Amino acid sequence: MRDNPLRFFRIGILPMLLACSNLAWGDQFAQGVAPAPARQAELLNLVRQDCGSCHGLRFEGGLGVPLTPAALKGKPVEALRDTILYGRNGTTMPPWSPFLTEAEAGWIVQMLMKGLP
Amino acid sequence: MRHCKILTSRIQVSFLALFFLAGCATAPQRGTGDLGVVIERATGSIQVVETTHRTKLAQIPGLGDLSHASLNYSRDARYAYVFGRDGGLTKVDMLEMRIVKRVMQSGNSIGGAISQDGKLIAAANYTPGGVKFFDAETLELVADIPAVDQAGKSSKVIGLVDMPGNRFAFSLFEAGEIWVADMRTPAKPVLTKFRNVGKEPYDAMITADGRYYLAGLFGEDGLALLDMWNIEAGVKRVLNGYGKGEQKLPVYKMPHLEGWAATGTELLIPAVGRHEVLVVDQGKWAEVGRIPVHGQPVFVVARPDNRQVWVNFAFPHNDTIQIIDVQSRKIVKTLKPGKAVMHMEFTPRGEHLWLSARDEDKVGIYDAETFERIGELPADKPSGIFFTHRAHRTGL
Numbered sequence: 309m310r311d312n313p314l315r316f317f318r319i320g321i322l323p324m325l326l327a328c329s330n331l332a333w334g335d336q337f338a339q340g341v342a343p344a345p346a347r348q349a350e351l352l353n354l355v356r357q358d359c360g361s362c363h364g365l366r367f368e369g370g371l372g373v374p375l376t377p378a379a380l381k382g383k384p385v386e387a388l389r390d391t392i393l394y395g396r397n398g399t400t401m402p403p404w405s406p407f408l409t410e411a412e413a414g415w416i417v418q419m420l421m422k423g424l425p
Numbered sequence: 426m427r428h429c430k431i432l433t434s435r436i437q438v439s440f441l442a443l444f445f446l447a448g449c450a451t452a453p454q455r456g457t458g459d460l461g462v463v464i465e466r467a468t469g470s471i472q473v474v475e476t477t478h479r480t481k482l483a484q485i486p487g488l489g490d491l492s493h494a495s496l497n498y499s500r501d502a503r504y505a506y507v508f509g510r511d512g513g514l515t516k517v518d519m520l521e522m523r524i525v526k527r528v529m530q531s532g533n534s535i536g537g538a539i540s541q542d543g544k545l546i547a548a549a550n551y552t553p554g555g556v557k558f559f560d561a562e563t564l565e566l567v568a569d570i571p572a573v574d575q576a577g578k579s580s581k582v583i584g585l586v587d588m589p590g591n592r593f594a595f596s597l598f599e600a601g602e603i604w605v606a607d608m609r610t611p612a613k614p615v616l617t618k619f620r621n622v623g624k625e626p627y628d629a630m631i632t633a634d635g636r637y638y639l640a641g642l643f644g645e646d647g648l649a650l651l652d653m654w655n656i657e658a659g660v661k662r663v664l665n666g667y668g669k670g671e672q673k674l675p676v677y678k679m680p681h682l683e684g685w686a687a688t689g690t691e692l693l694i695p696a697v698g699r700h701e702v703l704v705v706d707q708g709k710w711a712e713v714g715r716i717p718v719h720g721q722p723v724f725v726v727a728r729p730d731n732r733q734v735w736v737n738f739a740f741p742h743n744d745t746i747q748i749i750d751v752q753s754r755k756i757v758k759t760l761k762p763g764k765a766v767m768h769m770e771f772t773p774r775g776e777h778l779w780l781s782a783r784d785e786d787k788v789g790i791y792d793a794e795t796f797e798r799i800g801e802l803p804a805d806k807p808s809g810i811f812f813t814h815r816a817h818r819t820g821l
Contacts, residue, residue: 356467357765357783357806358740361678364510365467365492369533370551371581371598371627371679395675400627400643402675407741 342415351408352424355416362400367420371400377423388417457502457519458773461812463781463788464507465805466491471507472804473522476772476779476812479790479800483522489513494809495536498816499561500543505811506561508537514548516564519813526564530557538587541819545608547593549585556582556595558611567611574600575620584629584640584682586820588653594638596626596649603629603640603651603660619660622649627697630682631820632707639663641682643697650710663710664703673698678723678739683821686727686734688751693734695722702736704754716754719745724768728793729775733757737766737780746780748796758796762789767807773814781807 343351356365362372373379380388392413395403404413419425460482463472470486488494490511497506504525505517512531517524533552539545545567546559554572559565572580572595580597587593593606603622607615624644631638638651647665652658680695691713692705702722704714720742727734736747743765748758763782770779771793778791783806790800815821 353784358677360492364533365490366511368490368511370493370510370535400625400676400679402677 341411343412347412348415351412351416352419354407355419356424367424375420377421380417380421385414385417385421388420389413392416455520457813459813460502460519461770461779461810462496462505462507462517462519463779463802463804463807464491464494464496464809464811466494466783466808467806469509470805471505471517472802472807473517473519474788474802476777479777479802481802481804485517485522485524487524487527488515491808493535496809496811497537497539497546497821498811498813499539500816502813502816504561506537506539506546508534508548510534512550512552514546514559514564528559528564530559530566535581535583536585538585538593538820540587540591540593540608541589542591545591545611547585547587547608549582549595551581554579554581554597554599556585556593556606558608558614568608568614570604570606570614570616572597572600572604574602583627586629586631586638588631588638589635589819592653594629594631594651594653596622596629596640598625598627601626601644603638603649605651605656617656619651622660623647623662627679628682630685632687633819635819637707639682639685641680641694641697643676643679646697648694661710664705664712674700674721676721676739677741678721678743680722680739681724683724686725686731686751688727688731688734691751693725693727693749693751695725695736697721702734702749714754716749716756718747718749718756719759726769726771727751728778729771729773733793735769735778737769740765743767760791760796762791762798763787768809770810770812773812779810779812781810783807 362370363375364370367375393405395401459475459477461474469488469491470484472481473483474481489509492510494509507515512529512534514530515527530548531550535549537548544561546561548557556570558568560567572582580599582595583598585595591608596603601624603619605617623642626640627643629640636653640649648663650661650663676698686693692707694703696703702716702718706713720738722736723739725734725736734749746760747756750757764784767781767783778793780789788802788804788807792799
């Protein structure tokens, strides 16, 4: 249930449209294009500090689930990216799509899975 | 001659003794009433600051993961007990400015409380969910209350506060319960459990008189209220379905109830998922007004004279502070103190307000009357600011 890839289809038309409009970004992500260095620094601060408020500064969990490389191992990247973008209904996880592109969310997943620098 | 020499040396010795005594007497002695702690969350360090000259006295490293860190002060306001996210509990001497003792008491912690008599430190834990009690002197474990509900499921504990009578109250996030622990015999806690108080209590507060325990609910609109003077009446639901039918906004930072402003007859509280501060009549426990604000409020903190409240906001509006005049319920000032304002703390008598601007690496100091920025201190990703007058207040 948690990582049901189908959940993407349950969350409504608007996010799907948003996702479509972001397809170009998705392609970039698929080709491994990382955000520009200045944006990377912003994103890393956001992840460490703002995600860290619930998930812990070391991502070992809090109100939110742990996000360490060990905790994320084997989970589908797209489902994780969609959780960041669209939140998780019925939990305290909010959608971050107003602030992040699909490519940026994908890059964040990559960074978390590797372990943040 | 010989006699004389001995006399001289005796005099020398006594002079020496006098010198040392004088040295002791002039060694820096001070009270702690104008001291405080600033949490530096990313580096796991704290600063000891003083509010009279507005300076940093020391930086103390080695406190672990301090995201969402909070602290309580000993009854003599000399020691700070700092609760870290990683389950670390650290006792800091504010005068010698050093760590006295540190224990890893759980895997994941959210905050703590100190008993009315000052002898017990309680820690609220997420993993494993429950409350642990420690001897305030030695930090030895005294009692352990796992937060396991009737179904045998473990819950995260939130909203832990002390109460008169050496009691504590806390809430179970997943189970939706409020428990009161009577700790008059520390090794034998007596528990009173209130079930089905509402969905997902996320934080709680106690009124300054120690009478009303209020838990905010994340899973539904409303609050759970326990009147300690009529505890047998049980938990009552208040403000049920406020804002029913209105679309809630996504919540990027949980509101904190610790700073809930009680202004005598009214409570000003942050609305969850709304750009509003709610005004609640404390006699009827009913909503009597809403104040539209700049973003989703996180802390709503009353100036000690209760005439104004200062409000900070969740991401992405966390570069702003608004000040509400309580009488007219109007916003009298909007400030932009810098990126990511995390916390605000008034000096004991309320002439200044200190706030932490995390992404600016600064603590800003404001005149609470004119709203002028009168100073700042550098700090590494500052979050919580705690002054020692908390030592003598129930629930803090």
